[in-house]
Amino acid sequence: MRRRLLCGLFYGLVLFASALVQAGVTTERTRVIFPAGSNEVSLRVANINPYPVMVQTWIDDGALNSTPDKSISAFMPLPPVFSLLPSEHRTLRLLYTGERIPSNRESVFWLNVYEIPPTGMDARQTPEQQRLIVAMRTQIKLFYRPSELPMKAVQAAGKLTFSLRAADQAMVLRIENPTPYYVTLSGLAIRQGMKQQSIMGDMIAPLSSLELPVADLVVGQRGEVLFNWIDDDGNAQDASAVLQ
Structure with a gap:
């Protein structure tokens, strides 16, 4: 799950983003699995703010500049727009x-x-300040x-392979995913002898590879990779593999 503070127009409303703001509309899960053959799945959302909010939902391909009218997806959420009172829950289809x-x-x-809080009216504020509100987009x-995929999702992380290679005067960790599943790595640590280096993880698409920059390691020298992968429930699982 990722969250973004957004500045811009919310279809007629002016937004102001502050790095201190936390999302107040939460979901019961951090990821959704949609099985083939299903027509719909549901997801509960809740407003933990002490004030009511308007919520807009849409599904897209992950583009940073996506908007509901330009989204590309084989799925749609219902309702697309709704309000939530403080502590109120709502089920999305x-x-x-x-x-x-x-x-x-x-x-x-x-x-x-995408949550939009109400516009506050404070006599001590200027008209410009009164028009500024904060919005948060959670993805x-x-x-x-x-x-009928050839293995279970829980087995995918164990099929990853890791190797070092030189690339454009730099060094990268190449991760191969031969499985039909997405594998999300939340973090990795590479050990080679007495050296250990931690790097940020990423999501690896099915039947593809990913290269992450590393330094101070030796191409061709074996080692070990310790990593965390995220399961269907959004929990981090520990795993390890030989560095090839």
């Missing part, structure tokens, strides 16, 4: 629109939950999972 999706691997989309991964 995530519907499959019937568009063709690859059947030999997972596909990923992003559910956007949650939605994985479409075909049926």
Whole structure:
């Protein structure tokens, strides 16, 4: 799950973003698995703010500049716009629109939950300040999972391979994912002899590879990779692999 503070127009409203603001509309899960053959899945959202908010939802391909009118997705959320009182819950229905999706691997989309608090009116504020409000966009991964894939999702992380190679006068850790599943790595540590280096993780697409920059390691020298991967429930799991 990722969250972004946004500045811009919320369809007629002026937004102001502050780095200190925390999302007040939360979801029951940090990711959604959509099994093939299902017409819809549900997701509960809650307003933990002490004030009411308006919420807009849409599903897209993860583009940073995506908006509801330009989103690209095989799924749609209902309702797309609704209000939430303080401590109120609401169930979102995530519907499959019937568009063709690859059947030999997972596909990923992003559910956007965009919250808009009410405009405060304070006599001590200037008219410009009174028009400024804060908005937060939370993005949650939605994985479409075909049926009859050749292994279980929980096995995918154990199939990853790791190797070092030189690239453009730099060094990279190459991670190969031969499985039909997305694997999200939340962090890695590479050990080579007495050396250890920690690097940020990333999400690796099915049947693909990912290269992450590293330094102070030796290409061709074996070692060990310790990493955390995120399961279907959003929990971090520990794993290790040989550095090839």
